[in-house]
Structures are given as structure tokens and as C-alpha cells.
Amino acid sequence: MEANKPKRYLQLIDSKGDLFNAPDDTVIIHACNCLGIWGSGIASEFKKKYPAAYKEHFEYCKVHKENPEELRGTAQLIAPCEDSGGPCHYVGCLFTSTRYGKSKDAPVEILSATEQAMMHLLELVTKSIAEGNNISELRMCLINSGKFGVPFAETSRVLRTIEIQNENMPHKVTAMARAEEEH
Numbered sequence: 001m002e003a004n005k006p007k008r009y010l011q012l013i014d015s016k017g018d019l020f021n022a023p024d025d026t027v028i029i030h031a032c033n034c035l036g037i038w039g040s041g042i043a044s045e046f047k048k049k050y051p052a053a054y055k056e057h058f059e060y061c062k063v064h065k066e067n068p069e070e071l072r073g074t075a076q077l078i079a080p081c082e083d084s085g086g087p088c089h090y091v092g093c094l095f096t097s098t099r100y101g102k103s104k105d106a107p108v109e110i111l112s113a114t115e116q117a118m119m120h121l122l123e124l125v126t127k128s129i130a131e132g133n134n135i136s137e138l139r140m141c142l143i144n145s146g147k148f149g150v151p152f153a154e155t156s157r158v159l160r161t162i163e164i165q166n167e168n169m170p171h172k173v174t175a176m177a178r179a180e181e182e183h
């Protein structure tokens with residue numbers, strides 16, 4: 001009988017710097033609402049820098065517009081699709097709250113959706129690599145800690161409980177804080 005392998009959990013690596021300066025073939029990850037709106041915070045930067053990815057995201061959310069909560073706790077992986085000749089980044093969207101602004105979900109719901117959504121993203125990345133895509137690493141901002149109002153320490157605690165399912169699944173995500181932020 002095969003010896004029981006020790007469980008492996010997702011590692012978060014704390015780092016500082018600009019998320020958008022990631023090397024080519026990085027998945028850059030942010031938290032999203034399920035309405036397809038990248039209206040403020042870092043999401044509006046994504047919209048400016050990756051307009052084609054935003055279009056794909058908007059169309060994806062439109063399909064669920066009658067029941068946006070269906071997307072909560074899931075993820076979308078958008079392959080590099082900009083014509084602008086900019087960096088070759090994948091965009092990883094974690095649907096951590098159904099709505100935004102005053103109607104955002106409660107912190108406890110956001111945290112539970114974050115865990116599920118990251119697991120889904122790891123599965124999508126694993127599948128994409130298996131299909132031959134060259135994904136080198138995963139980086140995220142301090143998700144949920146701005147507009148969604150959940151301290152990053154809580155998000156971090158939840159993400160570190162994610163169990164890595166197999167050898168091919170990425171097991172590290174770098175959390176990029178801005179110069180003025182702490183993890």
C-alpha cells in the first residue's frame with residue numbers, strides 16, 4: 001500500500017511591488033464582483049491595461065446576469081489576449097462577492113467565497129498547463145483588502161488552508177503589497 005503522503009497546503013509568499021510588472025506568463029489575480037464591473041480600485045487599473053480581457057470578463061458575467069450569485073466562489077482564467085504588444089499576462093479573476101459598493105457581501109461570505117474561488121482558479125491553471133500553456137507563476141494583489149473591506153490577514157489565513165490536490169497543481173501564490181501597504 002502506498003504510504004500516506006503528507007498533505008500540502010497553498011503557500012503565500014509576501015512581496016512588495018507593482019503587480020503589473022510581473023514577468024510574461026504570470027497569472028495576475030484580483031478579486032471581482034459577479035456583475036462584470038471593474039469599476040474602481042485595482043480593477044479599474046486592470047480595465048485600462050487589459051481592455052480585451054475586460055471584454056471577455058464582461059461577456060462571461062453577462063451570461064449570469066439574472067443570477068450573478070451563481071458565479072460567487074468560482075474563478076475565471078483569461079488567457080493573454082491584448083493586441084497592444086504589452087506584457088503577456090494571464091488574468092485570474094476570483095469572484096469573491098456577488099455585488100460591490102454598499103451591496104457587497106459580508107466579510108464571512110467573502111472569505112468563504114475566496115477559498116472556493118482560489119481552489120477553482122488553481123484547477124483552471126492546472127488544466128491550462130496540461131493543455132500545453134506556459135504559465136510560470138501566480139501573483140495577486142492584497143485581494144479583498146480595499147473596496148471589499150476584509151483585512152488581508154484574514155484572507156491570507158483562509159488561503160493557507162487550501163489543500164493542493166496533486167503534483168501538477170501550482171502550490172505558491174505571491175501576494176504583492178504596494179509600497180505603503182503591509183500584508
Ligand SMILES: Nc1ncnc2c1ncn2[C@@H]1O[C@H](COP(=O)(O)OP(=O)(O)OC[C@H]2O[C@H](OP(=O)(O)O)[C@H](O)[C@@H]2O)[C@@H](O)[C@H]1O
Nearest residue numbers: 031033039040041042043100141142143144145146147148
Ligand atoms: N491603482 C492600483 N494599483 C495597484 N494596486 C492597487 C490599486 N488600487 C488598489 N490597489 C490594491 O489592490 C488591492 C485590492 O484592493 P481593491 O480596493 O482594488 O479591491 P478589493 O479586492 O478589496 O475589492 C474588489 C472590488 O473592488 C473593485 O471595485 P468596485 O466594487 O467595482 O467599486 C472591483 O470591481 C471589485 O468589485 C489592495 O491591496 C489595494 O491597495
